[in-house]
Amino acid sequence: MQPMVEFCLSRLTPDVLKVKEELERDPEIEVLESPCLGNCELCAQTPYAMVNGEIVTGETQQELLANIYAEIEKQQKQMEDLFDLL
Template sequence: MIPLVEFCVNNLTPEVLEVKNKLEQDPGIDVLEYGCLGNCGICAQGPYALVNGEVVAAGTGDDLYRKIKEAIDEMEVRY
């Protein structure tokens, strides 16, 4: 199962865009961008993405990247 990471266009600050670009370089990860993911409260607070439908939020772009990779690793262990 290929992990899916989804980003909200309204949350694509330069640091989140860097995370998105890094993830897009990995052929084992599907990355999508939407106009809105419907998580406006989380979106307004800081960097976040959905990993296979689960919210992953962080204080910085670097933390978001690390947490996304951890979520993907956990998913691979389960399956």
């Protein structure tokens, strides 16, 4: 399953835009923009994205990118573990 990372258009500051652009260069990741992800309070406070519906934050551009990749790895591991049970 290809990971999907969503960004709120209201939070596409220059640093978040750089994260989005870097992720778009990865053919294994689907990157989407949404007019609103429904997390307005969080959106006003910190850079964030949603990875397959899970909120991921980061105080800096580098931290957000690292946290997104960490969440993708975590979710992929959970899927692998689930398939191992079957």
